[in-house]
Amino acid sequence: MTDFLDQPLGLISFLQRPSLRSAHSPTAHPTKTQTMTLPARETILALYRKMQVIRLCEEQLARSHQRGLIHGACHTYVGEEAIASGVCAHLKVTDVVFSTHRGHGHALAKGMPPRQLMAELFGRATGCSQGRGGSMHLFSPEVGMMGTSGIVGPCILQAAGAGYSFKILKTDQVAVAFFGDGAVNNAAFHEGLNMASIWKLPVLFVCENNQFATEVPFSYAAGNPSVAVRGTCYGLPGIELDGNDVLAVYHAAGEAIQRAKAGQGPTLLECKTYRTRAHAEGMGDFTYRTREDVEAWKKQDPISRLRTSSTEQGIATADDFLTIDTEVQALIAEAQTFAETSPWPEAATATRHVYSEV
Secondary structure (H helix, E strand, C coil): CCCHHHCCCCCCCEEEEECCCCCCCCCCCCCCEEEEECCCHHHHHHHHHHHHHHHHHHHHHHHHHHCCCCCCCCCCCCCCHHHHHHHHCCCCCCCEEECCCCCHHHHHHHCCCHHHHHHHHCCCCCCCCCCCCCCCCCCEHHHCECCCCCCCCHHHHHHHHHHHHHHHHCCCCCEEEEEEHHHCCCHHHHHHHHHHHHCCCCEEEEEEECCEECCEEHHHHCCCCCCHHHHHHHCCCEEEEECCCHHHHHHHHHHHHHHHHCCCCCEEEEEECCCCCCCCCCCCCCCCCCHHHHHHHHCCCHHHHHHHHHHHCCCCCHHHHHHHHHHHHHHHHHHHHHHHHCCCCCHHHCCCCCCCCC
16 A cells, blocks of 8 residues: 655645635635645545545445444544545654544554454454454554544643653654544643643644534534634634645645644644534434535545546546555455454453553
């Protein structure tokens, strides 16, 4: 699989792209236009590949949940793939990510193999957490994936803490916190941003605003419905983005990470997006939103948008994307087989990692 870290960042053209959209409608006219350079063809194809890995893995996990292979919750990232892919494309293995209950996409984008992710959700010993964590407790420190959590907001403070350690140790590292709109009215959000700002910590705060905290509309729950503008309150840049435009996310994240590593402090990105599956597999989905809304957002699918724009501009061909699709399908099929045939954890290991072992 293509490694983001090997991708050149050359410039091939300039274009105008919408950077801001309405919080409510995917078809609303952009309110601002940002001049942005396109990354190299190889990087665009790598972004496409990563989004497809996330999408096909999540769709397979949804099918596996329906088959009873996943015990417990399964929150998929379908529709939001551009955010994790665009941000993590800039991260080194030594950079760290802290995530949420909807963390499969972040883990895959940071470098976790799909087979380890699937095995973990199946509760198998070959999973990233050896079958002990499941969907909401994914850990892989060896690739900088420092964990997901079902608790709302702690990833913000954890990323600030990691950034503080990087600052003390004077290392060339950055910490990223991914969180949803439901976390921004949590005290951890305010404490974390303020601390990162006053100490100029190398942290990137990424709000994936998918419009709903479970089933509660963000427009109802927030007195100030703009997340990005809140950055100003703490003296750090707040940027609102079309979270379904992977190139817009890639561009903004690249600038923010460069800024963080240059000692200029944190950045807050608000990525407007939408999950096109239920909050969690098996839950009802149309008591708080309509089928028409979901279908409208599906037309803004980040994967299709990148494929269409790239072929129209002559950056890549339909065959290029077909080749990637075929390779990713094979990768996910192999991961499914690996996970289903992997052993269960042995009962004798139940207390391992609970008590100190010498």
